[in-house]
Amino acid sequence: MDKDFTHIFQEIPFLGQLAEITQAIGTEAYLVGGFVRDLLLGRAGKDIDIVCVGSGVDFALKVAEKLDKDISVTTYRNFGTAMFRYEEWTLEFVGARKESYDRHSRKPAVENGTLQDDQNRRDFTINALAISLNKQDLGTLIDPFGGLEDLRKKIIQTPLNPDITFSDDPLRMMRAIRFATKLNFDIAPDTFEAIIRNKERIQIVSQERITDELNKIILADTPSYGFKLLFHSGLLHYIFPEMVELQGVEAVGDKKHKDNFYHTLQVLDNLSEKTQDLWLRWAAILHDIAKPATKRFDEKIGWTFHGHDEKGAKMVPHIFRKLKLPMGENMRLVQKLVRLHLRPIALVKDNITDSALRRLLFEAGNDLEALMMLCRADITSKDHQKVKKYLANFDKVEQRLKEIEEKDRLRSFQPVITGELIMQTFGLKPCKEVGIIKAEVREAILDGAIPNELPQAFEFMLEVGRKHGLQPLKEEN
Ligand code: ATP
Numbered sequence: 173m174d175k176d177f178t179h180i181f182q183e184i185p186f187l188g189q190l191a192e193i194t195q196a197i198g199t200e201a202y203l204v205g206g207f208v209r210d211l212l213l214g215r216a217g218k219d220i221d222i223v224c225v226g227s228g229v230d231f232a233l234k235v236a237e238k239l240d241k242d243i244s245v246t247t248y249r250n251f252g253t254a255m256f257r258y259e260e261w262t263l264e265f266v267g268a269r270k271e272s273y274d275r276h277s278r279k280p281a282v283e284n285g286t287l288q289d290d291q292n293r294r295d296f297t298i299n300a301l302a303i304s305l306n307k308q309d310l311g312t313l314i315d316p317f318g319g320l321e322d323l324r325k326k327i328i329q330t331p332l333n334p335d336i337t338f339s340d341d342p343l344r345m346m347r348a349i350r351f352a353t354k355l356n357f358d359i360a361p362d363t364f365e366a367i368i369r370n371k372e373r374i375q376i377v378s379q380e381r382i383t384d385e386l387n388k389i390i391l392a393d394t395p396s397y398g399f400k401l402l403f404h405s406g407l408l409h410y411i412f413p414e415m416v417e418l419q420g421v422e423a424v425g426d427k428k429h430k431d432n433f434y435h436t437l438q439v440l441d442n443l444s445e446k447t448q449d450l451w452l453r454w455a456a457i458l459h460d461i462a463k464p465a466t467k468r469f470d471e472k473i474g475w476t477f478h479g480h481d482e483k484g485a486k487m488v489p490h491i492f493r494k495l496k497l498p499m500g501e502n503m504r505l506v507q508k509l510v511r512l513h514l515r516p517i518a519l520v521k522d523n524i525t526d527s528a529l530r531r532l533l534f535e536a537g538n539d540l541e542a543l544m545m546l547c548r549a550d551i552t553s554k555d556h557q558k559v560k561k562y563l564a565n566f567d568k569v570e571q572r573l574k575e576i577e578e579k580d581r582l583r584s585f586q587p588v589i590t591g592e593l594i595m596q597t598f599g600l601k602p603c604k605e606v607g608i609i610k611a612e613v614r615e616a617i618l619d620g621a622i623p624n625e626l627p628q629a630f631e632f633m634l635e636v637g638r639k640h641g642l643q644p645l646k647e648e649n
């Protein structure tokens with residue numbers, strides 16, 4: 173079922189140039205992998221995967237030389253791969269190879285092979301398509317496993333026996349789910365059943381590779397689909413058990429709580445409609461993560477999850493560390509959003525004081541928009557009238573926050589009274605009192621008792637100091 177794709181060399185002139193160079197060098201080479209898949213889906217990318225018969229490194233060096241002598245080629249001789257960038261393109265080269273795996277070792281034995289051998293070792297039929305760059309069959313699609321048909325039918329399946337494909341490199345199970353989620357494809361039933369059978373082998377894969385795929389799932393348009401596949405295959409139990417804990421509904425009499433797994437997925441999808449930001453999406457995933465740990469049943473009020481915001485925030489660093497996600501600023505943002513996610517809801521009531529709003533502005537700082545986005549996404553009622561009402565309430569809260577913000581400019585709030593100033597004024601070394609005075613001044617500013625301006629705040633600091641039995645070294649004028 174070969175098919176003619178010569179038109180791509182006119183449509184994308186750089187591919188025409190690549191074909192000419194390939195023929196001048198005289199090496200047998202093909203476009204392959206994700207590049208061909210996306211090209212046939214009408215969403216050609218800028219990362220070009222090329223396979224050649226022979227040394228991928230030597231071929232890459234020759235192609236680079238002909239394009240531009242100054243290109244620097246990154247080579248991985250051990251893997252037989254090489255890559256370089258040219259204009260807007262990233263080219264990745266690999267020599268065709270035949271892989272055989274020994275069940276007891278994770279490293280495959282690799283030999284040079286033919287194009288067919290190389291297609292056999294690829295993960296899915298839709299990733300095993302090749303288009304010839306060679307003179308005798310230029311533009312021919314070489315499709316031994318019906319990948320083109322699977323693209324049309326929107327199906328992910330392995331080219332060979334899925335048990336062998338997944339056992340050889342268990343990360344492919346996550347890749348199957350990632351491609352299904354990203355492309356909105358189905359996973360063929362026998363491929364999915366093989367994932368279920370091989371799920372526990374995911375444990376031999378490095379955390380970095382797993383988390384990389386997980387993040388790609390999270391960045392899809394509808395990430396819930398990927399999480400449902402991870403859950404139903406059983407992979408989620410190995411890679412992210414805290415999330416599995418969210419699943420399920422408990423009842424006492426006729427009092428049930430909602431299923432927090434599906435709720436979380438709905439929040440994640442809602443938020444994903446508004447932002448591509450990976451870390452905001454992580455905040456959605458983790459916002460209720462401590463609900464299982466804080467769940468109680470109270471005879472009078474029913475199910476409660478008191479403190480799940482604070483406890484959830486505490487769990488964030490542990491989860492990030494385990495998943496080998498970066499522990500810096502992004503982690504702190506996720507933690508902050510988890511900690512604050514209930515606060516705007518508490519501000520919906522009519523009789524809320526300015527000082528409560530001021531506190532939220534102060535604590536959320538520049539992440540207020542992100543927090544409000546999460547809170548809006550957190551509304552998952554099926555009753556449209558209710559959703560409308562809740563969203564309108566948030567509009568009101570946002571309006572009031574804006575007014576206070578304009579009045580007090582609290583977002584960039586840096587209390588004018590610093591620890592330094594307290595120590596200087598009272599002649600103190602760093603100690604508990606410094607923290608106490610600083611906090612009292614800050615609270616007074618947030619309560620609106622004094623403005624955040626120097627003369628008044630300084631005067632107030634002196635008062636607080638005296639109350640704690642401290643005398644200033646010299647009176648300021
Ligand atoms: P994307 O670049 O969008 O993540 P891709 O399909 O290009 O998708 P890459 O990881 O760039 O994925 O790999 C390029 C190609 O290499 C794949 O299309 C596939 O043919 C092959 N491949 C990559 N990883 C594996 C793997 N673990 N097992 C088998 N084949 C793989």
Ligand code: MG
Pocket residue numbers: 206207219221
């Ligand atoms: Mg790629």
